[in-house]
Amino acid sequence: MTFNDLKVMPAILKALSKENYATPTPIQEKAIPAVLAGKDLLGCAQTGTGKTAAFAVPIIQLLSTHQGDAQGSAQGNPRGPRRIRSLILTPTRELALQISDNIRAYSQFTRMRNVAIVGGVSQQMQERSLQQGADIVIATPGRLLDLMNQKHVDLRHVEIVVLDEADRMLDMGFIHDVKKIISQAPTKRQTLLFSATMPPAIAQMAAQMLNNPVKVEITPASTTVERIEQSIYLIDKGNKQKQLNLLLQNKSIVSALVFTRTKHGADRVARDLNKANITAQAIHGNKSQNARQAALSNFKNGQTRVLVATDIAARGIDIEELSHVINFNLPNIPETYVHRIGRTGRAGLSGVAISFCEIEEIPYLKDIEKLIGKTIPEVKDHPYPMLVTTPPSKAEAAQAEAARREASRMSRSRASAVGSKPAQAKANPAPTPKSRPKPKSNWHSHGRGRALGR
Numbered sequence: 001m002t003f004n005d006l007k008v009m010p011a012i013l014k015a016l017s018k019e020n021y022a023t024p025t026p027i028q029e030k031a032i033p034a035v036l037a038g039k040d041l042l043g044c045a046q047t048g049t050g051k052t053a054a055f056a057v058p059i060i061q062l063l064s065t066h067q068g069d070a071q072g073s074a075q076g077n078p079r080g081p082r083r084i085r086s087l088i089l090t091p092t093r094e095l096a097l098q099i100s101d102n103i104r105a106y107s108q109f110t111r112m113r114n115v116a117i118v119g120g121v122s123q124q125m126q127e128r129s130l131q132q133g134a135d136i137v138i139a140t141p142g143r144l145l146d147l148m149n150q151k152h153v154d155l156r157h158v159e160i161v162v163l164d165e166a167d168r169m170l171d172m173g174f175i176h177d178v179k180k181i182i183s184q185a186p187t188k189r190q191t192l193l194f195s196a197t198m199p200p201a202i203a204q205m206a207a208q209m210l211n212n213p214v215k216v217e218i219t220p221a222s223t224t225v226e227r228i229e230q231s232i233y234l235i236d237k238g239n240k241q242k243q244l245n246l247l248l249q250n251k252s253i254v255s256a257l258v259f260t261r262t263k264h265g266a267d268r269v270a271r272d273l274n275k276a277n278i279t280a281q282a283i284h285g286n287k288s289q290n291a292r293q294a295a296l297s298n299f300k301n302g303q304t305r306v307l308v309a310t311d312i313a314a315r316g317i318d319i320e321e322l323s324h325v326i327n328f329n330l331p332n333i334p335e336t337y338v339h340r341i342g343r344t345g346r347a348g349l350s351g352v353a354i355s356f357c358e359i360e361e362i363p364y365l366k367d368i369e370k371l372i373g374k375t376i377p378e379v380k381d382h383p384y385p386m387l388v389t390t391p392p393s394k395a396e397a398a399q400a401e402a403a404r405r406e407a408s409r410m411s412r413s414r415a416s417a418v419g420s421k422p423a424q425a426k427a428n429p430a431p432t433p434k435s436r437p438k439p440k441s442n443w444h445s446h447g448r449g450r451a452l453g454r
Helices: 010-018 026-036 051-065 093-106 123-132 141-149 166-171 175-182 200-209 237-247 263-275 289-300 334-341 359-372 394-427 443-451
Strands: 041-045 086-089 114-117 136-139 160-163 190-195 214-218 228-234 256-259 280-283 306-309 324-327 351-357
Touching: 010 051, 010 093, 026 041, 026 051, 026 214, 041 051, 051 086, 051 093, 051 136, 051 160, 051 190, 086 175, 093 114, 093 136, 093 289, 114 123, 114 141, 123 141, 136 141, 141 175, 166 175, 166 190, 166 200, 175 200, 190 200, 237 263, 237 351, 263 280, 263 306, 280 289, 289 306, 324 334, 334 351, 334 359, 351 359
Parallel strands: 041 190, 041 214, 086 136, 086 160, 114 136, 160 190, 228 351, 256 306, 256 324, 280 306, 324 351
Antiparallel strands: none
16 A cells, blocks of 8 residues: 555645655554545544644645635635645644644645644744734633634634644643534534544534544554563662663663653753653643753754653653553543653554553552553562552641641742841841941942833
8 A cells, every 4th residue: 555545636645755654553554544534533543543644745735636725815816815625633732833843845746825823932923923814823821812702713614623632632621612613614514523533522622513424543542562671670669760860871762752741850860860861851741842852852853862752841852763562650631641652663663662550550550551451560570579568547647748838938038048047148248337328329239220121
């Protein structure tokens, strides 16, 4: 099977060849003909199956075949402004930008133009891009809704809507915004919905939005990719960082994506790795878009060996030849584990997934093993075996958390005091009998100080 067999147009075939796409993946084989036929689609596929090309390639082709007619203005000018004719909604900035890059690559020999609308970057730049016109808009729900409310986005001419990673948008609380956005698009349209899992809320939404859809299911989320070598370390919470540092002394771990439960945890793990001379950067929602993109770029080009991420920040990150995924914290949702480890072992390559499990995470481990239908092999020969075998009571856990927060507050207070005293003393010297403060009468100097931003 080739892309030519799928009746992909020559301009896109040329682009795919240039991007080294040889043969279509299973989801591309099934989805591309259905979308080209104008059918709605319900795709159940996890990250790494090639689903972006599965919807992007046919969308580019469909829009290209009648591009001239659709670009005309109300007066029938074929050179009029471009209208938004396809809308792709995604849960995260990284995924939106990645899809935008892919569409740009697939459409490089066509006249298609796409724009990514995401938070964390200048809204004015996005407004200008929309004014210049775009055939395809790839957006996160929050920023798109903001621009719609400000009348910068017109969805009345949308022909094809894509909801990508719908389950993650549900997890992140975007479904209400998604429904509000979709209500502004024409009811007569083609709709494609992709989700790694199919919880009742997504199944219900699919039933409401899709019209007699073609259903495509590739590598269900409950099935772990067999070529990924999995292992688990039962280890006390306080020894996880030591074990991580020890593992990463092994130079055969060329690149590792480390998952933590919290943003602060990601920062702490990255900081401690750098102290151990292991190059690492953290990526999470509190980082600016530029910082996140820089960290991802450094990781992809090998300048940074370890990327430490939260689940939301890592969603949509596509890294070729990633050798290891390490779960510093086990996720409390078993499907999330499958998403995480599925980032290694792509494109026919082998991969390694290593997980740390503390006593409080044992129930998460059992849920994961139940979902994937196998027991994850335990690594017992390591210097930090689990010693705490009884989970703390609720009262003990609350007391420990309160102590941690108080220690963190005291640490911030000390840092603030150390940082502010010298500046305070310099700015407000204590008056002495011989040196009184000068009266505030020199308006020239004060005005100049303000003008210079002092």
